[in-house]
Amino acid sequence: MNSNPIGIFDSGIGGLTVANAISKAMPNETLIYFGDTAHLPYGEKSKKLIREYANGITDFLLQEKQCKAIVIACNTASAAAYEFLRDRHKGEIPIINVIDPIVESLVGQRTNKKIGLIATNTTIESGVYQEKIHRRASHLNVRALATPLLVPMIEEGYANDKISHTLIENYLSKTELSDIDALILGCTHYPMIKAEINAFYQGKVRLIDSTDIMASKLKNILEKENLSCAARGAKNKFYISDSSPHFDKSAQRFFKENINLEYLNIWK
Numbered sequence: 001m002n003s004n005p006i007g008i009f010d011s012g013i014g015g016l017t018v019a020n021a022i023s024k025a026m027p028n029e030t031l032i033y034f035g036d037t038a039h040l041p042y043g044e045k046s047k048k049l050i051r052e053y054a055n056g057i058t059d060f061l062l063q064e065k066q067c068k069a070i071v072i073a074c075n076t077a078s079a080a081a082y083e084f085l086r087d088r089h090k091g092e093i094p095i096i097n098v099i100d101p102i103v104e105s106l107v108g109q110r111t112n113k114k115i116g117l118i119a120t121n122t123t124i125e126s127g128v129y130q131e132k133i134h135r136r137a138s139h140l141n142v143r144a145l146a147t148p149l150l151v152p153m154i155e156e157g158y159a160n161d162k163i164s165h166t167l168i169e170n171y172l173s174k175t176e177l178s179d180i181d182a183l184i185l186g187c188t189h190y191p192m193i194k195a196e197i198n199a200f201y202q203g204k205v206r207l208i209d210s211t212d213i214m215a216s217k218l219k220n221i222l223e224k225e226n227l228s229c230a231a232r233g234a235k236n237k238f239y240i241s242d243s244s245p246h247f248d249k250s251a252q253r254f255f256k257e258n259i260n261l262e263y264l265n266i267w268k
């Protein structure tokens with residue numbers, strides 16, 4: 001039994017899809033969410049810079065907020081900074097990334113052979129997904145495609161309209177993704193357009209995203225390490241490092257509830 005909060009971070013508001021799944025799966029837990037909107041998008045930045053940002057946020061969540069576990073709710077930060085953070089905080093607290101639970105879910109399943117991956121430029125170029133899948137599920141042939149325009153499209157609220165249909169169709173029709181039988185949505189924004197992607201494939205391609213997989217992985221870890229909270233704790237808190245009415249509006253869509261984003265500059 002541990003009532004300390006769970007720290008969750010992302011480059012912005014995309015990680016709210018993961019935070020929402022965690023809050024549904026573990027309603028007693030208190031969440032502290034940090035969206036690094038001042039440095040968004042991570043998907044176009046170098047690994048070195050993302051590591052610096054992720055390190056600063058993790059220090060804030062541990063030192064200022066006494067978090068009992070850290071969730072990297074961003075594929076790009078998971079690809080660029082997970083190993084660094086894990087090694088830096090070895091033996092202190094669990095640090096969980098969004099990539100490993102997806103890769104683990106593929107181990108031992110034989111139905112899919114050709115698996116597509118869509119994600120930001122930095123995630124695709126890092127090769128982390130491709131390498132981890134090759135190591136743990138070598139029967140899978142991974143076909144990767146960077147889809148950098150999807151994040152701004154989703155953040156601007158384009159969904160179920162001409163613009164989103166055109167862009168999604170354009171990306172998913174590329175030869176890199178031809179004949180796939182499953183597709184990894186390798187960005188925490190993409191669950192927001194899952195239904196549209198599913199419609200493009202007419203339900204014939206299995207779509208894999210990290211939200212529910214991640215929440216059940218975290219639940220297992222907290223139970224195993226005796227870190228779960230038995231009774232409803234304090235209220236969830238949501239911080240962003242740069243504020244604008246734009247984020248407030250989008251945040252409700254991502255978390256599926258009214259939430260209050262507080263501006264907090266940890267980069268002083």
Ligand code: DGL
Nearest residue numbers: 011041042043075076188
């Ligand atoms: N949420 C990030 C991810 O999952 C993408 C957004 C960004 O580029 O900052 O990769």
